[in-house]
Amino acid sequence: MFLFLLIAMVVVVAAVTLAVIGGGDSDSTVLPDVPPEQLVDPLPITRPVTRADIEAVRIPVAPRGYRMADVDDILARLGAEVAERDARIAELESALAGAQAAAVAGPDLFEKRGEEQDG
Template identity: 80%
Template structure:
């Protein structure tokens, strides 16, 4: 009985090895090109929330492909930095306009009223 199990185990291991290696025939495990980023972030307009939610990064052998992840994170970082700079610029302009309005002595006068009354 032991000899029969030993022979069966050797046959199974040999069959699995031949199936994986293929005996020189590449039709068993053909080379597959790596997945590419199918729907990248739009270039012609700013990235929106829907673009980020719809983004699906391709998976490699050991996780996500680093080049695709780096590209997406770099683009998102640049867009966020640009938006932060624009927000800071608008806040500075608003603060300047508010300071000018507060320092104006004619803040509550209607147009056409004289200052002597």
């Protein structure tokens, strides 16, 4: 009985091995070579990144997780976008603060300048 199970196991292993490697015929393989997935970058270049753009990002899986270069590229793009937005927010906040200061102190300053020019 043991010998029969051993022979059956060898036959099954040999059949699976031949099925995977194609049985020696190199033209018709059961498992054809598939090119690795490439990152399709949905992040727009011509407009600011939106939440939908970030949700649409799908990083292809590599044999041991994700490709570090793809992840680094996406993080660099998002970091640049955040830095650009931070700079724009700071610029707008300073412009707003300047406009508010001018609105609070504006009428008195303009009247004094006008009186100095007349005298």
